[in-house]
Amino acid sequence: MRSFTSFNLQYAHRFYGFNGEAQYLHGHTGKLTIEVEDTINKGVNMVFPCNEIKKTAWNILKNFDHALILREDDPILPAILAVYEKQGICNGHPQNTMKGKAFQTELATAYPDCRLVVTKETMTVEGMIKIVHCLLKDELNIAKLTFTSGDNAASQEYEVHGSMDRCPLCGVALDEEGYCPKCGYKK
Ligand SMILES: [Zn+2]
C-alpha cells in the first residue's frame, strides 16, 4: 500500500535557451507529491506517517523554497552572484535562516547561503522529478513522484525494492542498530 504527502515550493527560474516566455526569469508555486510504498506496519496500521515523509523531504527540499533555480551554463547566474556579492548577501545574511542542508548531486547543487540551486539540466517539472528522486531515493521507499507548476505537470513511478524496518510504536524508520530515532524504541 502507499502513504503519500504533498507540499508547495515557491521558486524562481527560467528555461535558458528555450524559445518561449519561459526564457524570462519568473516564479511559481510548485506542488510536489511523494508516494511511499511498503507493507502496512502492523504496530501503527500505516505504511509510513505522512508528516514524517514531509519532514524527511522538507529537510532537503527547503533548499528549493524561496530560492532561485538556474542551469549551470546560464549567463544570468554570474550576473546575479555579482549583485549578491556586491550587496554582501552572497555568503549568508542574519535574516536568511530558513535554510536547508547544502547538497551536491550529479543533477543539482544547493547553495543555501544565497538561496540558489544550480542544476545540470533545465528545471522543468520533469527535471525537478529527476532531481528530487536522486536526493530522496535512499531516505524513502519512493513509488511515485508528481510535480506540478503552473500549467505544467509530470509524474514518474519507481519500482520499490524491499521493505523498511519501521518503529511499531510511532511508525518512523529505525536506524541501523534498530533504534527508533523518534521515540527511543529498540527492536
Ligand atoms: Zn516556469
Ligand SMILES: [Zn+2]
Ligand atoms: Zn518510535
